[in-house]
Amino acid sequence: MTRFRRAAGKARRILRMVGWCLAIGAVVPSGGRAEEGMWTYDNFPSEQVAKKYGFKPDAAWLERVRLASLRLAGGCSGSFVSPNGLVMTNHHCAATCIEELSTAQQNYIESGFLARRPEAELKCPDVELNQLTAIEDVTERVKKATANLSGQQFSDAQKAEFARIEKACADATGLRCDVVNLYQGGLYNLYKYKRYQDVRLVFAPEFRIAFFGGDPDNFNFPRYDLDVTFLRAYDKSQPVKTEHYLPLSPTGPKAGELVFVSGSPGSTSRLFTVAQLEFLRDVVFPESLKRRAELRGVLTQFARQGPEQRRISQETLFGVENSFKAINGQQQALLDREFFGRKVAAEQKLRAAVARDPALERKYGKAWDEIALIEKRYETFYRPYLLVERGAAFNSKLFDIARTLVRAAQERPKPNEKRLREFRDSALPSLTQSLFSEAPIYGDLDEVTLTFSLTKLREYLGTDDPLVRQVLGKESPEEVARRLVQGTKLTNVALRKLLWEGGAAAVAASSDPMIRFAVAVDPAARALRLRYEREIEGPVNQNSELIAQALFAQTGTSVYPDATFSPRLSYGAVEGYEHNGRRVEPFTDMAGAFERATGKDPYALPPSWLAAKDRLNLATPFNFVTTNDIIGGNSGSPVIDSRAQAVGLIFDGNIHSLGGAFGFDAALNRAVAVDSRALIEALRAVYGAGALVDELQPKGRSAFTL
Structure with missing residues (x-):
C-alpha cells in the first residue's frame, strides 16, 4: 500500500537535502501516452482529454472537483464525500490519529472503529485539512524582489518576499496562504486554503484488512x-456543510473508462540535472537505506518484547518499512542504465539547444556545471547536516518538541520575513496544533529511537568529533537517551504552553x-543550516531556475510543472499491464482476499471478515489499477469519473511507479x-454501517450533469 503519505514526506525531506526548489521545472512529455502529468487546476488540458476520451471537463466541473478535494497537511490527500463534512482518505493517512486515540485497553488499530452516533466521533489530536479556494499569480512581485541578486542574497530575498505575501x-x-513555485521560477502562484483543524474520526477498519499483505x-x-x-470536518463545533462533494458511485469504474485523480502529490524531480541525480544515487539513497534497514531491526526487536510494545511501535515500524521500500524503488530506477541513459541524453539535448544560441548560452549555459560543483561541495558536509540540523541524530518526539520550543523563543520576536520558514506566521497554526497536541508520547519507544540515532551520530562522525564529545561526554548513547527521556517533563502540554x-x-x-540538550546542540545545527542555505540551497535554486527558464521559454505552460504538494488533477484510464511476460488484469475481487489469506500475518484476515464471508458478495471488485500519473502525497486521493462521482480511492502505486519521481x-x-x-459492500456486510453508506449516497443527489 503506498503508504504514499510517508513516502511523500520522506521524499520531500530527501529532495530538500539535495537543494531542491519547490518545483523542478516543466516536464516535457516523454513521448508516451497523453496521460502523463499532474496538472494544476488553473491549467488543466481539457482539450487533450476531450480529444482522447470524448469528455471535456469544463470550468464548473473543475471547480466542483477542486472544492471537493482536500489536502491533509501531514502529507496526504482526501475529499468531501457528503454534504455534512464527511471526508474520505486512507487508513494509513489517518493511522497516526487512530493510534493516538487508542489505548492498551482499546486498540482501534487492531479492532477498527465506527461511530454510530455523531457524539461518538472522536477528535483527532492534530489533523489539519486544507481546501483550495483560490489561486493568484504573484510571479512579477517575487521576481522583482530577487532581481539582480545571487547566491545567499537571492535565497534570502525570495524567502522574505514569500513570507510577506503569505502574511498579507x-x-x-x-486563510492559509502558501506561495507555490511552479516551473522552478517560471511562475509563482499564491494558493489560498480554507483550513479545518477540528477533524474527527468516524470509521476505520482493522489494520489487518487496511494493510492486508503487509510489506x-x-x-x-x-x-x-x-x-x-x-x-x-467540523467548523465552530458543527459538521461542515458543503455543496461540493463527491458522492460514492454504486457501480464503480469499468475497464478502459476515463478516470481522474485529484490530490496533492508531494514532489517529483523529473528535471533534476544529472549531477543531482548522481548525488541521490551515490550519496543520499545508500545512506538512507542503510540507516532504515538497521532501524527496522531495532524496532522489530522492540515490538517482540510484548503486545504493548508492538502496539505503540507498529505505526513507526510501518513508516520505516514503507520509506525503505519507496527509496529502494527510486534507487533501482537510478541504477537502471537504460533509464539513467535517457536522463543523460535529455540533458545533453537541452544543453545542445542552448549552446546553439549565443544569447541563451551566455545566460543559461553554465548552470549545469555550477550545480555539479555545488553537489560536490555539499558532499563534504552532507552527513553532519543530515544528522545535526535535519535531526537524523536526534530521532525523538520529545527532542522535536524541545527544539521547536528553543527555536521559537529565538525566532518569534523577529520580523516575520526574517524568521526560519517553519516559524513564519503562515506556518504557526499548524505548528502549534502539533506542539500542543494531547496525543500520547511513549517514553520507552522514544528512548529506543533516540539511542539508535545517537549511536549513528557517533558511528558516522567519529568518537573524537567535537559535537559527538559534547553530546555524549563520558556517557553511552543509551545512557544519554535514558537520562533525557526519563528526566524530561515535556510530555506535559501545559508545560509546553508555558x-x-x-x-x-x-x-x-x-x-x-x-530543553538544555536542545539548547546545547542548536548552535552547531544552526551553523550547518546557514552553511547549507548559503552554499547549497541559494546557488542551486538560482541555477535551477536558469535551467527551467531555458525550457520554460520554449514550452511555457503547455506542459505540467513538477509536483509541489499542492492540488493537482491527473487523468487516465482503468487499465492493466504486462509484467515479466504475464498479463496483470486491472481488477481484483473479494474472493481473492480469502484465497490469499493464510491465517498468519500479513495475510491474516480480521475476525469480522471471516465471520461475514457468507454475507459478502465475493465477486465484488476490490482493488483496481489505472494509468493516472501519481506520486507520494496522492494517498487518499479520490478516483473520479466524468460525472464527478468517487469510483475509487488511491492508496498505492505498483513497484514501477516508484521511478515516477524521475520519469x-x-x-x-x-x-x-x-x-x-x-467500500459499499464492506461497510454494509462486514461492519453493519448502513447509515454511513446512506450518507455517502444521499437521496436526491445526482451525479454531475454531462
Whole structure:
C-alpha cells in the first residue's frame, strides 16, 4: 500500500537535502501516452482529454472537483464525500490519529472503529485539512524582489518576499496562504486554503484488512486492501456543510473508462540535472537505506518484547518499512542504465539547444556545471547536516518538541520575513496544533529511537568529533537517551504552553534536561543550516531556475510543472499491464482476499471478515489499477469519473511507479485504488454501517450533469 503519505514526506525531506526548489521545472512529455502529468487546476488540458476520451471537463466541473478535494497537511490527500463534512482518505493517512486515540485497553488499530452516533466521533489530536479556494499569480512581485541578486542574497530575498505575501494574504482573508513555485521560477502562484483543524474520526477498519499483505505486497499488484478511513470536518463545533462533494458511485469504474485523480502529490524531480541525480544515487539513497534497514531491526526487536510494545511501535515500524521500500524503488530506477541513459541524453539535448544560441548560452549555459560543483561541495558536509540540523541524530518526539520550543523563543520576536520558514506566521497554526497536541508520547519507544540515532551520530562522525564529545561526554548513547527521556517533563502540554508563551526567558530558566540538550546542540545545527542555505540551497535554486527558464521559454505552460504538494488533477484510464511476460488484469475481487489469506500475518484476515464471508458478495471488485500519473502525497486521493462521482480511492502505486519521481512510463506505471463497490459492500456486510453508506449516497443527489 503506498503508504504514499510517508513516502511523500520522506521524499520531500530527501529532495530538500539535495537543494531542491519547490518545483523542478516543466516536464516535457516523454513521448508516451497523453496521460502523463499532474496538472494544476488553473491549467488543466481539457482539450487533450476531450480529444482522447470524448469528455471535456469544463470550468464548473473543475471547480466542483477542486472544492471537493482536500489536502491533509501531514502529507496526504482526501475529499468531501457528503454534504455534512464527511471526508474520505486512507487508513494509513489517518493511522497516526487512530493510534493516538487508542489505548492498551482499546486498540482501534487492531479492532477498527465506527461511530454510530455523531457524539461518538472522536477528535483527532492534530489533523489539519486544507481546501483550495483560490489561486493568484504573484510571479512579477517575487521576481522583482530577487532581481539582480545571487547566491545567499537571492535565497534570502525570495524567502522574505514569500513570507510577506503569505502574511498579507492570511491577515486579509484568515486563510492559509502558501506561495507555490511552479516551473522552478517560471511562475509563482499564491494558493489560498480554507483550513479545518477540528477533524474527527468516524470509521476505520482493522489494520489487518487496511494493510492486508503487509510489506510483501506493498507497492505491488494484485492487492486486496480496504485502505480507507472516514473523518468528519467540523467548523465552530458543527459538521461542515458543503455543496461540493463527491458522492460514492454504486457501480464503480469499468475497464478502459476515463478516470481522474485529484490530490496533492508531494514532489517529483523529473528535471533534476544529472549531477543531482548522481548525488541521490551515490550519496543520499545508500545512506538512507542503510540507516532504515538497521532501524527496522531495532524496532522489530522492540515490538517482540510484548503486545504493548508492538502496539505503540507498529505505526513507526510501518513508516520505516514503507520509506525503505519507496527509496529502494527510486534507487533501482537510478541504477537502471537504460533509464539513467535517457536522463543523460535529455540533458545533453537541452544543453545542445542552448549552446546553439549565443544569447541563451551566455545566460543559461553554465548552470549545469555550477550545480555539479555545488553537489560536490555539499558532499563534504552532507552527513553532519543530515544528522545535526535535519535531526537524523536526534530521532525523538520529545527532542522535536524541545527544539521547536528553543527555536521559537529565538525566532518569534523577529520580523516575520526574517524568521526560519517553519516559524513564519503562515506556518504557526499548524505548528502549534502539533506542539500542543494531547496525543500520547511513549517514553520507552522514544528512548529506543533516540539511542539508535545517537549511536549513528557517533558511528558516522567519529568518537573524537567535537559535537559527538559534547553530546555524549563520558556517557553511552543509551545512557544519554535514558537520562533525557526519563528526566524530561515535556510530555506535559501545559508545560509546553508555558515555555512557548514565556519565550526566551522561560527557555533560559528551564532546567528540563531535553530543553538544555536542545539548547546545547542548536548552535552547531544552526551553523550547518546557514552553511547549507548559503552554499547549497541559494546557488542551486538560482541555477535551477536558469535551467527551467531555458525550457520554460520554449514550452511555457503547455506542459505540467513538477509536483509541489499542492492540488493537482491527473487523468487516465482503468487499465492493466504486462509484467515479466504475464498479463496483470486491472481488477481484483473479494474472493481473492480469502484465497490469499493464510491465517498468519500479513495475510491474516480480521475476525469480522471471516465471520461475514457468507454475507459478502465475493465477486465484488476490490482493488483496481489505472494509468493516472501519481506520486507520494496522492494517498487518499479520490478516483473520479466524468460525472464527478468517487469510483475509487488511491492508496498505492505498483513497484514501477516508484521511478515516477524521475520519469513516467505509461506502459508500466500504475496507480492502485480501492473500488467504490468494495467500500459499499464492506461497510454494509462486514461492519453493519448502513447509515454511513446512506450518507455517502444521499437521496436526491445526482451525479454531475454531462
